[in-house]
Amino acid sequence: MKFLKNIQKLSGCLAGILTNQSAFGYLGKYHFQTYSEIFNLKTIFLPEHGLFAELQDQVSGDELSYLFGDMQIVNLYGKEESSLVPPKESLKNLDVVIIDIKDVGSRYYTFLTTAYYILEELSKLKKDTGKSPVFLVIDSPNPIGTKVEGSPLQETYQSFVGVKSVLHRHGLTPGGLLTYYNETFHLNVDVVVVPVGVFHPNKVNSFEWVPPSPNIPTQNTCYVYPGMCLLEGTNLSEGRGTTKPFETFGAPYLLGKEKLELDKRLLSHQKGSFLLRNLRFLPTFHKYAGIICEGYQLMVLKPKQFHSLYFTLYFLKQIHELFPNQFEFLKGVYEFRSDRPAIELLAGDSYLLDYLYGKYSDSDLERYLEEKESVWNKAIKPFRY
Secondary structure (H helix, E strand, O other): OHHHHHHHHHOOOEEEEEEOOOOEOHHHOEHHHHHHOOOEEEEEEEOOOOOOOOOOOOOOOOOOOOOOOOOEEEEOOOOOHHHHOOOHHHOOOOOEEEEEOOOOOEOOOOHHHHHHHHHHHHHHHHHHHOOOOEEEEEOOOOOOOOOOEOOOOOHHHOEOOEOOOOOOEOOOOHHHHHHHHHHHOOOOOOEEEEOOOOOOOOOOOHHHOOOOOOOOOOHHHHHHHHHHHHHHHEOOEOOOOOOOEOOEEEEOOOOHHHHHHHHHHHHOOOOOOEEEEEEEEOOOOOOOOOOOEEEEEEEEOOOOOOOHHHHHHHHHHHHHHHOOOOOOEOOOOEOOEOOOOHHHHHHOOHHHHHHHOOOOOHHHHHHHHHHHHHHHHHHOHHHOO
8 A cells, every 4th residue: 555655755754643442444444553563652642532442522541551562651631731732741752643543523623623732832832942743634524514503602601622723514524624723723743645535535434334432323313513512511411321322312301392393393404404303311421320311312214404503502592592491501610621611611602602502594604604604615715635
């Protein structure tokens, strides 16, 4: 394979890697195993959830350990916010930092934010010393393609679940998004992107889907996630503790004539692009563990037409209106920020938040999203691989 021949030139170089179980399949191995036969692989940077996606969301990986001889394990999701940034000592002696980890196409998904923080530290290292390791991105397909949804994240809402300027559904591959960061934010790191198709196939094969994290069990989940992740900022269950997280959602209080009215309103929204299946579910952990919830399964019929973010914003607006005494936006610490509620960090845009509170109509929102998506599509043309 041409790529392997090319990286043989780097044989023996000191390397670190950000990866997890999603980078699997080439020669029937985890990719870090293949790299260890080429590079002098000294460091594995652990993303949220751990190397094998052992941990649930917002659970520290400080206690994780693996039997890899003298290889250094650097956990980048610990108990403190400072853990999100790699220590300079873990980077300064490396020749190459490899990024081989799958994304799901949404800005909330933290793996590429972790890669961005590494990229920022390499930029600082280069400014301080005049050199930094090569940032080698092994690209992989975007499982939900090039379609985009949403609006750019405003800087005041930037957090671990959102890098400034990026849309909710960004439409890029990992290599494209990380190159966008490097060039747009003038980081000036030596970024090398290995095209899709080297270790990863050109098309996502659902039969070979490896869950990149515990609550993205199937490729279908990725299509609803750009919108349904907003439920994390509410007292609605996003389906954690079920076998279909983000596709299954609801709450114990979705009852009575208000629920019938909600059903009616949802039937009129984005007709023909999705189907809602009314159901009851019993989460085994997370919100409402052990309590029967009334809700839905969201079934996407036409992925190219369905707009997950618009659906979820519309849904939350109706819930807010129909269940004012039961529905709540959650308060408290979320992904290391306590100064703003989770819904603000996830929505990332004051206009969208105003829509949720009834200040704009549905048609206003549609026009706003179309405008922002058009601008983003033009901005990312140079970064489509």
